[in-house]
Amino acid sequence: xxxxxxxxxxxxxxxxxxxxxxxxxxxxxxxxxxxxxxxxxxxxxxxxxxxxxxxxxxxxxxxxxxxxxxxxxxxxxxxxxxxxxxxxxxxxxxxxxxxxxxxxxxxxxxxxxxxxxxxxxxxxxxx
Amino acid sequence: xxxxxxxxxxxxxxxxxxxxxxxxxxxxxxxxxxxxxxxxxxxxxxxxxxxxxxxxxxxxxxxxxxxxxxxxxxxxxxxxxxxxxxxxxxxxxxxxxxxxxxxxxxxxxxxxxxxxxxxxxxxxxxxxxxxxxxxxxxxxxxxxxxxxxxxxxxxxxxxxxxxxxxxxxxxxxxxxxxxxxxxxxxxxxxxxxxxxxxxxxxxxxxxxxxxxxxxxxxxxxxxxxxxxxxxxxxxxxxxxxxxxxxxxxxxxxxxx
Numbered sequence: 203x204x205x206x207x208x209x210x211x212x213x214x215x216x217x218x219x220x221x222x223x224x225x226x227x228x229x230x231x232x233x234x235x236x237x238x239x240x241x242x243x244x245x246x247x248x249x250x251x252x253x254x255x256x257x258x259x260x261x262x263x264x265x266x267x268x269x270x271x272x273x274x275x276x277x278x279x280x281x282x283x284x285x286x287x288x289x290x291x292x293x294x295x296x297x298x299x300x301x302x303x304x305x306x307x308x309x310x311x312x313x314x315x316x317x318x319x320x321x322x323x324x325x326x327x328x329x
Numbered sequence: 330x331x332x333x334x335x336x337x338x339x340x341x342x343x344x345x346x347x348x349x350x351x352x353x354x355x356x357x358x359x360x361x362x363x364x365x366x367x368x369x370x371x372x373x374x375x376x377x378x379x380x381x382x383x384x385x386x387x388x389x390x391x392x393x394x395x396x397x398x399x400x401x402x403x404x405x406x407x408x409x410x411x412x413x414x415x416x417x418x419x420x421x422x423x424x425x426x427x428x429x430x431x432x433x434x435x436x437x438x439x440x441x442x443x444x445x446x447x448x449x450x451x452x453x454x455x456x457x458x459x460x461x462x463x464x465x466x467x468x469x470x471x472x473x474x475x476x477x478x479x480x481x482x483x484x485x486x487x488x489x490x491x492x493x494x495x496x497x498x499x500x501x502x503x504x505x506x507x508x509x510x511x512x513x514x515x516x517x518x519x520x521x522x523x524x525x526x527x528x529x530x531x532x533x534x535x536x537x538x539x540x541x542x543x544x545x546x547x548x549x550x551x552x553x554x555x556x557x558x559x560x561x562x563x564x565x566x567x568x569x570x571x572x573x574x575x576x577x578x579x580x581x582x583x584x585x
Contacts, residue, residue: 228426228573229421229424229426229427229509229510229576230394230395230421230510232395233421233580234421234576234579234580235579251572253569253572254566254567254568254569254572255426255429255566255568255569255572255573256572256573256575256576257572258572258575274575276575276576279566281442281458281564281566282386282441282442284564285386306578306579307579307580307581308578308579308580308581308582309581311578311579313576313578313579
């Protein structure tokens with residue numbers, strides 16, 4: 203049983219490494235985003251820019267006070283995303299989505315990186 | 330089988346004899362050609378089979394970052410005072426990559442993308458999916474041009490003992506020419522030496538970096554690529570300058 207638990211833990215750790223590390227291979231995320239904080243946006247996609255060296259997802263979502271906030275979520279290079287089956291149509295304007303990630307550092311900006319994306323049915327969208 | 334296929338097969342049969350018609354095969358298509366050489370006196374058994382599309386992504390190795398492939402306490406180079414001074418004033422916003430200036434050695438080889446290798450008689454071509462870059466390694470004994478300095482430098486090489494040895498010089502000064510992550514520049518005295526060899530299905534490389542302007546001693550890393558997916562064609566990168574610079578707005582400015 204103990205061995206099984208260790209195996210499960212190792213597989214989960216490997217899965218986290220594989221899915222989270224390549225998010226931004228173009229540059230370090232640290233100078234731009236705060237890894238010690240987490241923010242969540244639950245709203246409507248307004249644009250998905252599928253490009254190199256990074257793609258960007260734009261989401262309008264209400265903040266805690268109900269004020270609409272325009273989030274800019276940095277994602278991986280289109281050349282890398284496409285190898286995992288993504289296309290410019292994977293996310294479309296008007297889609298509902300929940301995004302949880304690290305917030306941008308510059309005051310007054312609403313950037314996010316290293317995000318987990320979830321569709322309204324609860325299924326993950328893995329970049 | 331078509332006439333063309335028959336001709337190709339006959340040509341291939343003839344070319345299985347040592348040293349025959351490598352140039353003809355190269356003309357048909359670099360990927361078909363067995364490694365041939367213009368390197369004087371090179372033994373064909375010394376030539377590794379490097380042709381193919383190679384995957385340098387996350388399934389082959391840990392993805393690059395501030396501590397990879399240069400690991401503090403292991404192979405991270407010892408910086409001189411000049412390097413430390415540059416690093417101290419470095420501002421992430423000025424990194425050329427945010428304006429689509431391509432990645433260069435020794436970072437380019439470790440970027441987590443596909444790479445295609447083609448062996449021709451007088452050269453080896455390294456094509457990188459990252460930044461649409463192509464490096465030519467000349468095997469014909471030519472010398473680097475005296476006063477021509479470029480982002481990728483000038484590469485010459487030779488086969489030796491089952492490896493391809495590459496030496497690259499004549500780089501331009503690059504404010505992030507060390508690794509793209511640590512704010513360490515490289516100078517026009519940068520020298521990058523690469524040794525490529527095969528281990529089973531894998532492509533391996535040891536890269537050694539020298540730059541007396543910034544490093545107290547040479548530093549090296551070893552890495553690998555796995556075979557790319559069957560039939561994979563490298564994609565165009567077409568770096569978008571607007572998107573490349575997009576994250577700058579999220580930085581807390583170091584200078585005004």
